[in-house]
Amino acid sequence: MGKEIERLEQLGFSNYEAKVFLALYQGSVMSAADIAKEARIPRPSVYQILRSFAEKGFCNEVTTPKKQLFEIIDSKVIQDKLEIEFKTDFQQKLTSLKACFNEIGPLYKTRQPDEYRTDVELIKGFNLHREQKFLELVKSSNKGILVMNRFVGNVSGKLDKESRDLHKRGGYIRSIYENSTNFKLKIDDKWQNVSKEDLIRLCEDFVKHGEDIRFLNEIPQILAVFDEKIVYISLYDEKVLPRDSSDVVIKNKRFASFITGLFNIYWDRADTLEALKKELE
Numbered sequence: 001m002g003k004e005i006e007r008l009e010q011l012g013f014s015n016y017e018a019k020v021f022l023a024l025y026q027g028s029v030m031s032a033a034d035i036a037k038e039a040r041i042p043r044p045s046v047y048q049i050l051r052s053f054a055e056k057g058f059c060n061e062v063t064t065p066k067k068q069l070f071e072i073i074d075s076k077v078i079q080d081k082l083e084i085e086f087k088t089d090f091q092q093k094l095t096s097l098k099a100c101f102n103e104i105g106p107l108y109k110t111r112q113p114d115e116y117r118t119d120v121e122l123i124k125g126f127n128l129h130r131e132q133k134f135l136e137l138v139k140s141s142n143k144g145i146l147v148m149n150r151f152v153g154n155v156s157g158k159l160d161k162e163s164r165d166l167h168k169r170g171g172y173i174r175s176i177y178e179n180s181t182n183f184k185l186k187i188d189d190k191w192q193n194v195s196k197e198d199l200i201r202l203c204e205d206f207v208k209h210g211e212d213i214r215f216l217n218e219i220p221q222i223l224a225v226f227d228e229k230i231v232y233i234s235l236y237d238e239k240v241l242p243r244d245s246s247d248v249v250i251k252n253k254r255f256a257s258f259i260t261g262l263f264n265i266y267w268d269r270a271d272t273l274e275a276l277k278k279e280l281e
Helices: 002-010 015-027 032-039 043-056 075-107 127-139 158-168 196-208 253-269 273-280
Strands: 029-031 059-063 068-072 120-124 144-149 172-178 183-187 190-193 211-216 222-226 230-234 246-251
Touching: 002 015, 015 029, 015 032, 015 043, 015 068, 029 032, 032 043, 032 068, 043 059, 043 068, 127 158, 127 222, 127 230, 127 246, 144 158, 144 253, 158 172, 172 253, 183 196, 196 211, 196 273, 211 253, 211 273, 222 253, 230 253
Parallel strands: 144 172, 172 211
Antiparallel strands: 029 068, 059 068, 120 246, 144 222, 183 190, 222 230, 230 246
């Protein structure tokens, strides 16, 4: 019974509650004395737990002339009740979490001494956090973004939507992509390897939404410059696993101007989309 007890405890049952539940679950209709004997726990504790189970709808109280009996209800009904309880509890906690951080958000680092303030942010670990940080910078941009990037893994259109919104706000995006097909696209609802033709079609779609694009055979560094004042650098090294790599956000206009100058040098050297098309002819 040890494994079953442990499973119930993982669901939030106390040790005594798990023992009472299993005894009643197997016995169906039982008296408190029978349950206490089967569960091997004190009878007063059993009465309290059974009253709680009855209130939650896990069992029915059956009154007879001689004694009070308890009957377990349908197993599937109990499972459904617990599922509803867990979902409701999770949603309430999630709502409270969002409300809490919406309220305390403005307080973040408001008392940080000036000597400890920094214009550099280091991001490591979970890749989703990196993507969210990048999207936040895109959403907050108004003037324009310079991007130097290579497509890897599964490429989605999420950022493309944000780029369209930026263009609607009057901003620009100039991107230098690596001329490679080392990534996958969702084609006919399946992630598939791509060809140069697929790469061109993908970039043509970006151009339709206002993005200016050029290509290099090899991207020296993945980076972006936002509104000429913030630089996002995704440090790249073939010998370092993605989970061990780091991203850096630098909020410094002089540095952003310096990186913009380097970007323009590579932009002038890069091939246009039309040149890439001619290579396939």
